Amino acid sequence: MKxxxxxxxxxxxxxxxxxxxxxxxxxxxxxxxxxxxxxxxGKVLSNADEVIKDNHAAVYQEMVRKRSEGVPTAYLVxxxxxxxxxxVVNSNVLIPRPETEFLVEEALxxxxxxxxxxxxxxxxxxxxxxxxxxxxxxxxGTRVWATDISERALEVARINAENIGVSSFLKFCQxxxxxxxxxxxxxxxxxxxxxxxxxxELKNLDETVRDFEPEVALVAPDESISFHKxxxxxxxxxxxxxxxxxxxxxxxxxxxxxxxLQEAGCYNNINMIKDLSGIFRVITAEFN
Ligand code: SAM
Ligand code: GLN
Numbered sequence: 495m496k497x498x499x500x501x502x503x504x505x506x507x508x509x510x511x512x513x514x515x516x517x518x519x520x521x522x523x524x525x526x527x528x529x530x531x532x533x534x535x536g537k538v539l540s541n542a543d544e545v546i547k548d549n550h551a552a553v554y555q556e557m558v559r560k561r562s563e564g565v566p567t568a569y570l571v572x573x574x575x576x577x578x579x580x581x582v583v584n585s586n587v588l589i590p591r592p593e594t595e596f597l598v599e600e601a602l603x604x605x606x607x608x609x610x611x612x613x614x615x616x617x618x619x620x621x622x623x624x625x626x627x628x629x630x631x632x633x634x635g636t637r638v639w640a641t642d643i644s645e646r647a648l649e650v651a652r653i654n655a656e657n658i659g660v661s662s663f664l665k666f667c668q669x670x671x672x673x674x675x676x677x678x679x680x681x682x683x684x685x686x687x688x689x690x691x692x693x694x695e696l697k698n699l700d701e702t703v704r705d706f707e708p709e710v711a712l713v714a715p716d717e718s719i720s721f722h723k724x725x726x727x728x729x730x731x732x733x734x735x736x737x738x739x740x741x742x743x744x745x746x747x748x749x750x751x752x753x754x755l756q757e758a759g760c761y762n763n764i765n766m767i768k769d770l771s772g773i774f775r776v777i778t779a780e781f782n
Contacts, residue, residue: 498551501542503527507558514562522567526557529571564701577628581654586646588711590624593769594687596776597742598628600767601683604738605633612637613682618671621711623651625685630660638664641674644710672728680734687742688721689714719747726754733781740778748774755779
């Protein structure tokens with residue numbers, strides 16, 4: 495494409511993506527172009543008449559085509575912001591979601607209120623490392639054990655801990671939930687955003703999620719809250735008295751998860767937090 499201007503490229507990409515059914519067409523078009531031109535949003539938008547180099551135009555067209563086929567924008571640009579930190583992502587990790595920030599905020603509030611010095615925190619199913627790394631960054635001195643069943647996800651999490659400058663505060667362990675950990679650990683806080691989608695629900699999920707994000711990060715075996723159940727039952731062996739357990743949940747799971755916590759008989763101060771769409775997204779409880 496010769497003499498393609500920024501403004502025209504954005505218009506083309508937006509209408510191409512809209513025609514392909516991508517709702518976030520305009521935003522995605524901007525994010526992809528920003529990445530290719532290595533420019534921020536302001537620079538892209540205020541230079542509509544600037545001509546794009548031919549090689550950049552070719553890369554842009556290819557990226558927009560991939561986006562139109564459903565590939566998530568974050569995988570195309572290779573990063574996603576979470577808690578105002580930049581995380582590297584690839585198809586081996588779930589793209590961190592804004593609603594997961596509520597879980598991190600709850601944990602930060604809890605630690606600040608208690609004033610715990612260098613707390614021990616467990617992040618189960620760390621994926622890109624989003625939860626554990628954000629905590630280590632915003633609550634200096636936190637020691638985080640971050641686990642995942644997926645070694646490929648842990649590779650990404652290690653890179654993020656290094657890039658964000660907190661790698662000396664994190665330990666990464668591969669394995670199934672608590673079995674990944676060395677013996678004898680007791681935590682001040684256990685957090686998890688576990689897979690919580692049933693095999694049936696997966697079929698109806700947005701294709702950008704269903705066909706591109708790792709199934710191991712999305713789908714819970716047996717029933718959608720099976721990981722919550724296991725975590726609630728196994729966590730007491732790994733918590734200090736008064737420790738916080740915090741988990742993310744899917745739409746409509748709050749009543750069942752709350753009952754599991756009540757029935758376990760060793761948790762109090764059960765608290766549920768809504769996300770910006772009014773969905774109960776996070777549940778926390780203290781171990782007594
Ligand atoms: N914590 C990240 C976040 O919030 O963006 C990723 C959450 S993703 C929904 C769930 C993560 O749990 C995935 O990284 C997946 O590999 C991991 N996982 C799945 N089954 C697991 C298991 N049995 N034990 C430990 N981790 C598991
Ligand atoms: N929040 C993700 C979604 O809606 C699912 C993440 C999870 O299963 N923990 O696609």
